[in-house]
Amino acid sequence: MLTIATGNKAVAAAVKEARPSVIAAYPITPQTEIVEQIADYVTGGSLDSRYIPVESEHSAMAACIGASVTGARTFTATSSHGLLYMHEMVNWAAGARLPIVMANVNRSLGPGWNVWAEHTDAFQERDTGWLQVYVGTVQEAYDATLMAFRIAEHESVLLPVMVNLDGFVLSHIMQSLETVDLGDFIPPLRLPHAIDIEHPRGYGTLTGPDEYFKFRWDIERSMRDSVRVIEETQKEFGKRFGRSYGFTEDYRCEDADVLVVAMGTLGKEAEVAVDNLRKEGVKAGSMRIRWLRPFPELDIAGRDVVVIDRDYSFGWGGVIARSLKAKYRVEPFSVIAGLGGQEVTFDDIAGFVRDREPGKEYWFGVNA
Amino acid sequence: MTEIPKEEYILKCTSACAGCSTSLILRYVLKAAGRDTVLVIPACCTSVIQGIYPNTAMNIPIYNVAFAAAAACASGMSEAFSAAGKKTNVIVYAGDGGTVDIGIQSLSGAFERGTDFLYICYDNEAYGNTGMQRSGATPIGARTTTTPGGKIHAKKDLDGIVAAHNPPYMATACSAYPQDLFKKVQKALSIRGPKFIHILAPCPPGWRFSSEKTIEMGKLAVKSGMWLLYEREYGAVTINGPSKAAMIKPVPVEDYLAPQGRFKGISKEALAMLKSQAEKSAKRLKLEADGVC
Numbered sequence: 217m218l219t220i221a222t223g224n225k226a227v228a229a230a231v232k233e234a235r236p237s238v239i240a241a242y243p244i245t246p247q248t249e250i251v252e253q254i255a256d257y258v259t260g261g262s263l264d265s266r267y268i269p270v271e272s273e274h275s276a277m278a279a280c281i282g283a284s285v286t287g288a289r290t291f292t293a294t295s296s297h298g299l300l301y302m303h304e305m306v307n308w309a310a311g312a313r314l315p316i317v318m319a320n321v322n323r324s325l326g327p328g329w330n331v332w333a334e335h336t337d338a339f340q341e342r343d344t345g346w347l348q349v350y351v352g353t354v355q356e357a358y359d360a361t362l363m364a365f366r367i368a369e370h371e372s373v374l375l376p377v378m379v380n381l382d383g384f385v386l387s388h389i390m391q392s393l394e395t396v397d398l399g400d401f402i403p404p405l406r407l408p409h410a411i412d413i414e415h416p417r418g419y420g421t422l423t424g425p426d427e428y429f430k431f432r433w434d435i436e437r438s439m440r441d442s443v444r445v446i447e448e449t450q451k452e453f454g455k456r457f458g459r460s461y462g463f464t465e466d467y468r469c470e471d472a473d474v475l476v477v478a479m480g481t482l483g484k485e486a487e488v489a490v491d492n493l494r495k496e497g498v499k500a501g502s503m504r505i506r507w508l509r510p511f512p513e514l515d516i517a518g519r520d521v522v523v524i525d526r527d528y529s530f531g532w533g534g535v536i537a538r539s540l541k542a543k544y545r546v547e548p549f550s551v552i553a554g555l556g557g558q559e560v561t562f563d564d565i566a567g568f569v570r571d572r573e574p575g576k577e578y579w580f581g582v583n584a
Numbered sequence: 585m586t587e588i589p590k591e592e593y594i595l596k597c598t599s600a601c602a603g604c605s606t607s608l609i610l611r612y613v614l615k616a617a618g619r620d621t622v623l624v625i626p627a628c629c630t631s632v633i634q635g636i637y638p639n640t641a642m643n644i645p646i647y648n649v650a651f652a653a654a655a656a657c658a659s660g661m662s663e664a665f666s667a668a669g670k671k672t673n674v675i676v677y678a679g680d681g682g683t684v685d686i687g688i689q690s691l692s693g694a695f696e697r698g699t700d701f702l703y704i705c706y707d708n709e710a711y712g713n714t715g716m717q718r719s720g721a722t723p724i725g726a727r728t729t730t731t732p733g734g735k736i737h738a739k740k741d742l743d744g745i746v747a748a749h750n751p752p753y754m755a756t757a758c759s760a761y762p763q764d765l766f767k768k769v770q771k772a773l774s775i776r777g778p779k780f781i782h783i784l785a786p787c788p789p790g791w792r793f794s795s796e797k798t799i800e801m802g803k804l805a806v807k808s809g810m811w812l813l814y815e816r817e818y819g820a821v822t823i824n825g826p827s828k829a830a831m832i833k834p835v836p837v838e839d840y841l842a843p844q845g846r847f848k849g850i851s852k853e854a855l856a857m858l859k860s861q862a863e864k865s866a867k868r869l870k871l872e873a874d875g876v877c
Contacts, residue, residue: 237667240660266663271693275656278649278690282624282660285647288667290660304650411645411661413620413672418640420648427637 221393223357223386227293227319227379228253230361232263233398236317237288240268240279244298245331246383247321251293273298277305277316284314285419287410289365292316295383296323296337303341309376310345310435312420313409315368316376319361322350322480322526323383324556332557333382335479335527338508339535341378345435347442348508350380352465352484354391357381359459360506363449366402370449372441374407382480382526384557396457439510446507463512465504468494472501474520474569477536479505482524482554488562493569500569505536514544521546522572524565526554533577549573553580586763589615598641600633603788603795605759605802606706607633610677612762613704614644616769621673622647622661626654626687628679628706629713652686654678655694658701666700673773674701680721681711684740695749695778702772702779705742708787716790724861725854726846728790734854738861746780747816754780755815760802764813764824771815784811792845801843806830808840809862812869821872831866 221229228250231239239258241251257263266283270276273294280290294302299320309316324334338348347367351357357379364377381387409417423431446463454460467487469475476486483504493500503514525534532538537550549572554560558581568578593614600607606629614621623646625631631648635641649657654676662674683691683705691703710728711717717730720740727734746754753775757765765783772779786801788794793801805811806826813824823831837859841847850858871877 238660238664240656266667268659268663269697270656270659271689271696272656274652275659275690275693278653278656279660279663281649281653282647282657282662283664284660286661286664286668288664290664305653308650308653411622411647413622413645416640416643416645418634418637418642418646418648421634421637421640421646422631423637 217395219393219395220390221354222249222388222390223354223381224249224321224388225253226354226358226393227361227381228257229393229395230358231291232257233396234289234362234365234402235263236265236291238266238268238280238283239291240270240276240283241292242270242273242276242294242298244273244295246323246387247293247295247298247319249387250319250321273302274305277302277309280316281305281309281312281314284316284407285312285411287405287407289369289405290316291318293319293321295321296325299337300325300340306341306346307344311431313374314376315374315405315407317361317364317368317379318376319379319381321383321387322380330556331383333385333481333526334555334557335380338378338380339527342509345375345439346509347375347377348380349377349506350479350508351386351506352481352504354386354389354393355459356461357386358393358395359453359461362396362398362401363453366449367442367445369402369405370445371406371408373438373445375435375438375442380480385481401453401456443510461506463507464514465506467502469501469503471499472519473499474522474572475516476500476502476522476524476565476569477505477516477540477548478524479508479526479536482526482560485560485562486524486565489565489569492562493566498569511539514540516540516544516546520572520574521548522551522568523548524551524553524560524568528552528555537577547575550577551580552577586767588612588766591615591619593619593643595641595643598633599635601789601795603798605785605787605798606630606708608762609706609759609765609783609785612766613675613677613769616766617673617675617773619644620671621675624649624654624658624661624674624676626678626682627651627713628682629708630677632713651682652690654682654687655690655699655703659694659697659699662699662701676701676703678703678705679712680705680707680709681719684720684742688745692749695746695751699778700776702769702781704781704783706783706785708785708790709739710787710790712787712790724857725850727848728846734850738857743782749778750819751778751780753815753817756782756811756813758784758802758806758811758813759786760799760806761813761826768815790846793843797843804835804840807835808837809834809866810837810840812865814869814873821869823869823873831870837862
């Protein structure tokens with residue numbers, strides 16, 4: 217069905233389609249609309265789920281953990297300080313190998329108090345064992361949320377998945393949305409370690425170094441296996457519903473001399489910049505990174521790379537720029553832009569490309 | 585006489601300390617709850633007693649979760665079981681630290697939401713698992729590793745806090761009265777909604793008394809009026825027999841404190857405060873039981 221929706225409503229609509237048994241959530245700007253919409257679905261009877269209105273995000277993830285370990289499909293949504301408040305349980309969910317799906321509406325961290333888009337919140341959960349996908353459109357928010365359940369619950373993965381969408385610039389803008397009739401795209405969840413009264417087990421018990429080490433390796437092994445599962449899932453989604461996705465969304469990259477690498481809505485904005493640059497004779501392309509974990513293989517060798525980070529690791533650099541430098545031995549032009557919802561237009565992005573200085577870091581809008 | 589089932593859900597040879605009342609309490613809790621039960625525990629002595637991976641000392645599923653998260657985790661579990669049409673008992677078994685301090689937010693949230701579960705706080709009046717640091721449940725005057733001069737703050741009124749949430753059933757119990765405890769757990773589990781039992785768990789290494797005196801110490805706590813046994817069903821208070829007797833003819837508080845190293849050298853002021861708090865609690869409870877307030 218074709219409709220129009222905000223990014224938040226698209227996520228809620230996908231959750232309704234995926235039918236989790238238990239949803240536990242706490243409202244936080246700019247995610248609030250997701251949990252309000254889900255509460256409305258549950259109250260109105262169009263979604264047969266248990267909705268637990270918890271008293272904090274720490275409890276939201278704890279409740280999802282408790283529900284998930286019984287073998288139930290679970291969902292929560294958060295943002296910014298909410299995500300940081302649940303950080304302990306975010307780690308716990310991955311360590312406990314529970315396929316929880318969470319939408320995170322990317323927002324900056326205070327102080328200074330700011331409710332607008334930034335990826336730093338989710339980046340603080342990079343090393344927890346969660347898979348992370350970043351979307352650029354309302355449609356993609358919907359599609360990625362649906363695929364997240366299937367990927368998380370796949371027997372080769374059994375790790376939680378975080379779907380990230382930019383605060384306000386995606387969560388609150390309206391675009392066209394085509395919803396799907398899901399059919400059997402997401403099979404019933406079969407959690408091998410679900411609580412079983414007939415076969416009692418101890419969960420989360422004290423674990424010595426040798427066993428703990430194996431658990432960590434198992435997370436990494438599943439993270440590696442998830443590459444195949446993501447590819448298969450995205451391929452099948454395309455086959456069934458006509459929209460296909462990759463680890464990156466590449467736009468006019470084939471013959472590009474210079475690539476703009478960004479995430480989320482800035483990655484979509486870069487496509488307009490690329491079109492305009494092409495008209496000027498600059499052979500530019502946009503490579504929007506969708507999956508941060510597992511981190512994708514990128515075809516960037518031998519080209520100029522302009523990385524726009526809507527994040528920063530203080531005393532180190534833009535995280536994506538530094539990651540590409542380390543992984544591919546390139547010298548990107550590292551642009552730090554869009555923090556705290558700073559407006560970055562396609563004209564600005566075209567400017568980054570024109571004025572690029574490989575190996576340099578540039579803070580947009582700041583005399584740095 | 586109450587018939588206590590022979591089935592054991594806590595297995596032999598756990599890593600509990602000698603004379604541990606917590607494992608004794610857990611043994612009776614699980615006998616009362618039966619096989620179709622899941623325990624949720626935050627960091628506490630029980631996370632040591634449950635054993636080291638891949639072994640478990642429990643004959644029922646036990647979910648060890650992060651310190652502040654037990655009640656919220658139980659909320660999710662309870663809803664998921666219910667959604668799946670299962671009647672499984674969800675019991676949080678948490679120490680005083682995980683209850684009165686770090687876990688109180690999630691406890692309050694779960695009670696306010698009406699989660700169908702039983703929350704048990706076994707109270708050894710300190711952070712026993714990590715070597716006896718003070719908790720919000722440590723009584724005034726007690727020496728712990730973080731209150732080496734004796735605690736200067738009063739024990740937090742956990743029961744008052746829980747009562748303010750109006751659960752359908754709440755009770756206190758003590759490891760020295762296992763039949764009373766057994767019946768209370770059974771009664772609690774027969775009621776839908778959030779239930780709470782606060783159980784005094786004397787701790788030989790923490791309280792510094794000889795490990796064969798665990799039962800005696802629990803009895804002295806009740807007989808001196810330092811621990812009150814009662815139930816609150818839909819708001820109506822019933823004082824249980826041992827505490828009724830103690831209200832008429834208590835043993836001196838000093839008899840309870842003297843065998844415990846933690847109260848050695850307690851100041852006159854702290855002792856007076858302890859006594860006065862116990863008297864006030866008993867008086868208030870009696871008025872409630874008599875329907876006066």
